[in-house]
Amino acid sequence: MQQTGTGSAPDNIASPVESVARDEAIIRVDDLNKWFGEFHVLKSLNLDVRKGERIVICGPSGSGKSTFIRCINHLEAHQRGQIIVDGVELNEDVKNIEAIRREVGMVFQHFNLFPHLSVLENCLLAPIWVRKTPRNEAIETAMHYLERVRIPDQAHKYPGQLSGGQQQRVAIARALCMQPKIMLFDEPTSALDPEMIKEVLDVMVELASSGMTMLCVTHEMGFAKTVADRVIFMDGGEIVETAAPGDFFTNPQQPRTREFLEQILQH
Amino acid sequence: MATHQALPDQPPPVSQRGLLRWLRENLFSTWYNSVLTVVIGYWLITTFVPLINWAFIQAVFTGDGADACNPDGACWVFVGQRLGFFIYGFYPAEFRWRPNLVFVLFAISVVPQFLPLSTTIRKWLAIFGITGLPLAAYFLIAGGHFGLESVPTSRWGGLMLTLILAYVGILAALPIGILLALGRRSEMPVIRGICVVFIEFWRAVPLITILFMASVMLPLFLPDGVTFDKLLRALVGITLFQSAYMAEVVRGGLQAIPRGQYEAAEALGLGYWRRMRLIILPQALKIVIPGIANTVISLFKDTTLVLIIGLFDLLGAVKSTLSDPAWSSVMAEGYLFVAFCFWVFCFGMSRYSHRLEKQLETGHRN
Numbered sequence: 358m359q360q361t362g363t364g365s366a367p368d369n370i371a372s373p374v375e376s377v378a379r380d381e382a383i384i385r386v387d388d389l390n391k392w393f394g395e396f397h398v399l400k401s402l403n404l405d406v407r408k409g410e411r412i413v414i415c416g417p418s419g420s421g422k423s424t425f426i427r428c429i430n431h432l433e434a435h436q437r438g439q440i441i442v443d444g445v446e447l448n449e450d451v452k453n454i455e456a457i458r459r460e461v462g463m464v465f466q467h468f469n470l471f472p473h474l475s476v477l478e479n480c481l482l483a484p485i486w487v488r489k490t491p492r493n494e495a496i497e498t499a500m501h502y503l504e505r506v507r508i509p510d511q512a513h514k515y516p517g518q519l520s521g522g523q524q525q526r527v528a529i530a531r532a533l534c535m536q537p538k539i540m541l542f543d544e545p546t547s548a549l550d551p552e553m554i555k556e557v558l559d560v561m562v563e564l565a566s567s568g569m570t571m572l573c574v575t576h577e578m579g580f581a582k583t584v585a586d587r588v589i590f591m592d593g594g595e596i597v598e599t600a601a602p603g604d605f606f607t608n609p610q611q612p613r614t615r616e617f618l619e620q621i622l623q624h
Numbered sequence: 625m626a627t628h629q630a631l632p633d634q635p636p637p638v639s640q641r642g643l644l645r646w647l648r649e650n651l652f653s654t655w656y657n658s659v660l661t662v663v664i665g666y667w668l669i670t671t672f673v674p675l676i677n678w679a680f681i682q683a684v685f686t687g688d689g690a691d692a693c694n695p696d697g698a699c700w701v702f703v704g705q706r707l708g709f710f711i712y713g714f715y716p717a718e719f720r721w722r723p724n725l726v727f728v729l730f731a732i733s734v735v736p737q738f739l740p741l742s743t744t745i746r747k748w749l750a751i752f753g754i755t756g757l758p759l760a761a762y763f764l765i766a767g768g769h770f771g772l773e774s775v776p777t778s779r780w781g782g783l784m785l786t787l788i789l790a791y792v793g794i795l796a797a798l799p800i801g802i803l804l805a806l807g808r809r810s811e812m813p814v815i816r817g818i819c820v821v822f823i824e825f826w827r828a829v830p831l832i833t834i835l836f837m838a839s840v841m842l843p844l845f846l847p848d849g850v851t852f853d854k855l856l857r858a859l860v861g862i863t864l865f866q867s868a869y870m871a872e873v874v875r876g877g878l879q880a881i882p883r884g885q886y887e888a889a890e891a892l893g894l895g896y897w898r899r900m901r902l903i904i905l906p907q908a909l910k911i912v913i914p915g916i917a918n919t920v921i922s923l924f925k926d927t928t929l930v931l932i933i934g935l936f937d938l939l940g941a942v943k944s945t946l947s948d949p950a951w952s953s954v955m956a957e958g959y960l961f962v963a964f965c966f967w968v969f970c971f972g973m974s975r976y977s978h979r980l981e982k983q984l985e986t987g988h989r990n
Contacts, residue, residue: 458893469888483892515986
């Protein structure tokens with residue numbers, strides 16, 4: 358087992374951090390820096406996310422936006438700075454990492470469903486093995502979320518038998534079955550055929566309206582306009598501009614943002 | 625306004641159906657294919673007609689001894705007369721019901737795997753096959769408990785010994801191989817180092833050397849009075865040798881699993897062992913079923929090497945009877961019998977692996 362835990366007080370998995378000044382911040386990122394070898398991918402990022410806030414992160418490819426949200430559940434390790442998720446600081450402590458991952462759901466560009474398990478088993482796995490939910494209860498929850506993403510009738514099929522849009526909706530349901538406090542979306546519609554993008558976005562819009570805290574890396578500007586509380590524009594590993602969608606699209610402050618918006622809104 | 629009507633399906637033309645088409649397409653499609661067909665056909669007829677004639681038509685199947693045999697046909701009487709020795713080696717005749725009972729249990733757990741039974745039944749029989757069966761086999765064959773008289777391993781032999789070596793070797797080599805493969809991909813340098821050294825050492829040494837070392841050299845290094853059973857030493861040698869090969873096969877499967885699978889499992893909060901057991905290994909092992917079957921079959925055949933350290937497996941048992949002056953020229957029959965036995969088991973394993981592959985197919989390509 359990769360455990361480096363201190364061994365003190367086993368029930369105190371998460372070392373609680375005082376949240377005085379910036380209360381309600383469910384994610385706090387301070388001076389986040391990351392390098393891939395010599396390459397400085399993330400340069401001193403700062404971000405506070407309030408509970409229930411919906412944030413869209415956009416930017417050109419290679420800007421570090423995916424790496425950024427992958428740091429939040431420690432799929433990527435950061436080298437400097439601090440990330441506090443739901444009162445738990447992310448460090449090399451496996452217990453902390455796993456505690457945070459229990460509360461943070463993630464949806465990937467390529468779905469990453471488990472191909473050897475049926476749709477239902479995909480949704481049951483983590484609740485049963487991580488949350489120790491009794492199987493019957495887990496099935497109930499899973500069917501509830503599969504209904505919410507509108508594919509309860511596919512529950513006993515294997516991922517390989519579903520379309521891309523259906524697979525991505527299952528992936529969303531799988532993440533929701535852990536009843537996370539935060540959902541991370543890493544370009545969830547980029548790998549989909551155009552006619553399937555809408556069905557996935559519809560599910561995400563519905564999820565947003567339910568009060569879920571969401572961080573979403575996407576190029577779907579329509580989604581950003583209707584759903585986001587804040588839009589973050591990243592370029593070259595930095596947060597260039599943060600603004601409410603109204604201001605972001607009509608009145609961008611930074612020349613780099615303007616350039617980017619011109620490029621993607623042209624056609 | 626014209627509406628589109630789908631055309632009905634039509635049968636193919638007559639010349640494209642039936643035996644004639646098959647012959648033309650497969651055997652006589654070009655002039656050189658026709659020549660090859662004739663030449664190979666001639667060779668098959670001249671080889672197999674006499675062989676079948678010798679092995680079945682002119683052969684003698686029943687009789688009391690060498691006198692009953694026909695010089696122009698196979699003398700299967702020899703195999704029949706010595707069958708007890710071929711199967712049990714020197715195992716005492718009065719206790720042979722014990723290995724027989726193990727054979728029955730073995731058949732009960734293995735044969736249903738090839739029958740169209742429900743997955744649950746087959747699963748439980750398979751679980752019995754890897755847990756209860758080896759235990760039962762040990763207590764029954766070795767004896768010494770529950771009022772069964774002890775039979776030393778030096779008296780074990782024949783097909784029974786071959787199956788014991790292969791079964792224990794396979795059962796132990798697979799889990800050790802999986803652990804070694806995981807260790808070799810570990811992020812912890814010490815564990816990775818140990819696994820790499822272990823795998824590379826055992827892969828670099830021939831099995832014969834290992835068996836010699838186990839039987840001749842190991843006792844020299846042990847303190848006086850400490851002895852290990854010769855069979856046990858051979859088993860450990862075979863197991864460690866094959867587990868190194870198994871590790872590399874499994875590692876191939878681990879490497880074929882996309883990074884996204886590891887990440888998705890991590891993102892759900894699963895710990896290392898659960899990620900491996902629930903997500904990664906089921907997929908990786910499925911991918912490498914052909915490679916595992918390959919290793920298992922080669923392990924089965926490699927058990928014949930124990931002959932050189934004085935254990936009488938099936939091949940050894942048959943070989944030792946060939947020099948019997950009472951039977952002249954039965955060498956072909958003896959070796960054919962050995963080949964046939966090995967073929968039955970190896971072909972069975974091959975079919976089982978195919979079946980497993982089909983059964984685990986979920987329509988997904990990584």
